[in-house]
Amino acid sequence: MAIKELLNRFNAVVTDPYSEARSRKEQGQKVIGWLPTDVPEELIHAAGAFPVGSLGSCSKIRLADTHLQVWVCSLMRGSLEMGLRGDLDFLDGLIIPQTCDTTRAMVGIWRQTSLIPYIDSFMMPKQVKRSSAREYLIGELTRLKSNLEKVTGNLITNESLGTSIKLFNENRQLLRRMFEIHADHPGLISSREVYTVIKAAMYMDKVKHNGILQDLIQAMKQKAARSIDKSNPKVRLVISGGVWEPPEIMDLIEEAGGVVVGDDMLTGMRYLSPDADEKRDPLEALADRQLNKIPFAGFDNQNYERRRFLHNLVRHTEAAGLIFLHLKFCEPENYDYNDMREALNSAGIPNLRLETEVGNPSLGQIRTRLEAFIEMIGGDPIE
Amino acid sequence: MYVAGIDIGSIYSKAVILKNNQVAASLVKRTGGEIRTISHRIMDEALTPLGIQLEDLKSIVATGYGRISVPFAEKQVTEITCFGRGTAQLFPDVRTVIDIGGQDSKGIKIDERGRVTDFVMNDKCAAGTGRFLEVMANALEVNLEDMGPLALQSESPEEIGITCTVFAESQVISLVGEGRRKVDIVAGIHQAIAERIYGLLKMLKIEERIAITGGGAKNIGLVHELEKRLGTELIVPEEPQLIGAHGAALMAMEMAMHRKGG
Ligand code: SF4
Numbered sequence: 001m002a003i004k005e006l007l008n009r010f011n012a013v014v015t016d017p018y019s020e021a022r023s024r025k026e027q028g029q030k031v032i033g034w035l036p037t038d039v040p041e042e043l044i045h046a047a048g049a050f051p052v053g054s055l056g057s058c059s060k061i062r063l064a065d066t067h068l069q070v071w072v073c074s075l076m077r078g079s080l081e082m083g084l085r086g087d088l089d090f091l092d093g094l095i096i097p098q099t100c101d102t103t104r105a106m107v108g109i110w111r112q113t114s115l116i117p118y119i120d121s122f123m124m125p126k127q128v129k130r131s132s133a134r135e136y137l138i139g140e141l142t143r144l145k146s147n148l149e150k151v152t153g154n155l156i157t158n159e160s161l162g163t164s165i166k167l168f169n170e171n172r173q174l175l176r177r178m179f180e181i182h183a184d185h186p187g188l189i190s191s192r193e194v195y196t197v198i199k200a201a202m203y204m205d206k207v208k209h210n211g212i213l214q215d216l217i218q219a220m221k222q223k224a225a226r227s228i229d230k231s232n233p234k235v236r237l238v239i240s241g242g243v244w245e246p247p248e249i250m251d252l253i254e255e256a257g258g259v260v261v262g263d264d265m266l267t268g269m270r271y272l273s274p275d276a277d278e279k280r281d282p283l284e285a286l287a288d289r290q291l292n293k294i295p296f297a298g299f300d301n302q303n304y305e306r307r308r309f310l311h312n313l314v315r316h317t318e319a320a321g322l323i324f325l326h327l328k329f330c331e332p333e334n335y336d337y338n339d340m341r342e343a344l345n346s347a348g349i350p351n352l353r354l355e356t357e358v359g360n361p362s363l364g365q366i367r368t369r370l371e372a373f374i375e376m377i378g379g380d381p382i383e
Numbered sequence: 384m385y386v387a388g389i390d391i392g393s394i395y396s397k398a399v400i401l402k403n404n405q406v407a408a409s410l411v412k413r414t415g416g417e418i419r420t421i422s423h424r425i426m427d428e429a430l431t432p433l434g435i436q437l438e439d440l441k442s443i444v445a446t447g448y449g450r451i452s453v454p455f456a457e458k459q460v461t462e463i464t465c466f467g468r469g470t471a472q473l474f475p476d477v478r479t480v481i482d483i484g485g486q487d488s489k490g491i492k493i494d495e496r497g498r499v500t501d502f503v504m505n506d507k508c509a510a511g512t513g514r515f516l517e518v519m520a521n522a523l524e525v526n527l528e529d530m531g532p533l534a535l536q537s538e539s540p541e542e543i544g545i546t547c548t549v550f551a552e553s554q555v556i557s558l559v560g561e562g563r564r565k566v567d568i569v570a571g572i573h574q575a576i577a578e579r580i581y582g583l584l585k586m587l588k589i590e591e592r593i594a595i596t597g598g599g600a601k602n603i604g605l606v607h608e609l610e611k612r613l614g615t616e617l618i619v620p621e622e623p624q625l626i627g628a629h630g631a632a633l634m635a636m637e638m639a640m641h642r643k644g645g
Binding site for chain 1: 448460461462463464486487498499500501502504586
């Protein structure tokens with residue numbers, strides 16, 4: 001199948017994200033949703049339920065404002081709006097990870113306002129390198145596991161969890177493979193398409209996703225081999241932050257002459273790496289996967305790992321600069337920003353911060369900043 | 384050889400025509416109505432005295448927020464890049480440019496050739512921009528041009544919080560209601576804007592010398608407040624609003640030369 005057709009299938013999913021979840025529900029399967037980020041989908045899957053992400057991509061906020069102050073990020077606001085509107089009524093449960101103060105407070109609001117019978121708050125250690133972190137997290141995963149068993153009525157055995165881990169690892173590996181091909185041959189598919197494929201994985205059945213993804217990788221490889229002209233005039237960029245929303249931001253980056261070749265986004269690389277060790281006890285493997293994820297403002301440590309991570313990422317991807325995509329009112333990102341900017345500045349890495357909102361595609365000023373940034377790092381616009 | 388730079392801003396549109404690197408004509412006009420129409424009109428007005436037409440221009444570069452809608456431009460370049468070029472041409476030793484436009488304010492770092500090395504820009508909100516001054520002038524029933532000189536007359540400026548244009552406006556209205564002196568309110572407004580812009584600039588490694596461009600540069604009260612905070616004298620170009628169009632024209636000239644040279 002041609003690349004376009006394969007991409008269309010992922011696109012269709014992202015345009016109508018919950019059709020798979022709804023049809024699962026109709027067939028009698030339990031459906032458990034999760035908010036970004038870091039909820040171990042494998043546990044949901046191993047309990048025989050269908051895991052589905054809720055990324056809050058909803059633009060007209062009418063109901064959520066009654067419950068939230070102005071300084072709540074648009075990601076949480078959008079998700080709650082969808083909940084209040086009844087868009088997520090098919091869910092048998094919702095797991096809310098605690099990434100920040102906002103998510104912590106959201107759990108209570110969801111419990112009071114939503115009809116979803118099971119709402120869980122998944123608490124991850126913030127200081128991932130503390131010696132107590134691992135033991136604590138295994139305990140928390142055990143708690144989550146038994147709750148999921150109760151909700152679904154299915155036992156999660158080591159075997160079933162192992163099988164789920166294998167399936168999800170495969171998905172991550174394939175996604176990383178696709179990303180590598182894109183970074184080596186930018187332009188085969190657009191930056192937005194790359195990230196749409198990743199986003200689709202959050203809504204789809206993984207077996208199905210893996211199947212189409214395999215075909216896509218094949219098609220990309222063939223196209224790469226055919227194209228003689230390896231040079232790509234686009235400016236290579238890394239993006240850093242939570243979610244790449246609104247999706248139009250990806251188009252803007254490309255229109256301004258850039259291409260995204262690396263990231264640390266929740267709806268990007270942070271979703272894809274690392275794998276869970278298939279040879280270990282599955283709960284321990286899930287805990288280790290969480291603790292070894294690439295650094296994010298919500299879970300960092302005092303060793304300034306994220307500074308080094310971003311610096312290395314830019315070098316390793318041969319990017320000319322880094323763009324922070326920060327959601328307005330995202331406190332972890334906003335607090336860390338100065339530190340990250342300093343680190344990049346002292347490494348001589350040009351960087352730009354754009355403040356975005358989920359569901360708000362008015363990007364006029366952002367366009368100017370992006371273009372000016374790419375004019376700045378991309379060499380002389382005349383030549 | 385003639386080339387042109389056109390800068391369509393949110394409030395004013397500007398054009399600069401260069402003839403062999405010398406400014407042959409320049410123009411500032413209010414942006415009103417359709418950008419297509421205003422682009423043509425401003426060019427006609429600039430070119431007619433020179434006895435030439437659009438077709439005689441070897442290259443045209445458009446900049447400013449309306450740059451994508453200029454129908455005859457050969458290339459669009461952001462105002463940030465253009466302000467760098469334009470400033471360096473006029474003042475080669477400037478390393479930091481403060482641009483205060485109608486809808487946004489910016490800080491731009493440039494090297495000796497006028498190439499941008501870093502920049503910051505205010506957020507969507509109009510606080511700290513020309514638009515903010517306009518709103519305040521309206522609320523106080525003072526002519527916009529009189530705001531700056533008025534600010535200089537105050538000895539005890541009012542404290543104005545400036546997180547948001549709408550809040551600040553109602554604060555100003557209540558100060559008026561309390562019978563506070565207009566000059567003190569005006570001075571307070573200028574301090575607040577200067578504080579906001581200074582906060583933005585601090586995100587850059589500010590290096591001297593510093594120039595101020597855009598409509599805001601014409602406001603002596605604002606320039607004065609910024610100088611106080613920056614601890615140095617600001618370079619104010621004779622025509623601060625034209626720097627962007629001038630930079631665009633310089634880029635047009637480079638493009639034309641580049642083509643000629645093969
Ligand atoms: S981490 Fe940021 S984006 Fe995520 S929920 Fe918290 S505030 Fe919102």
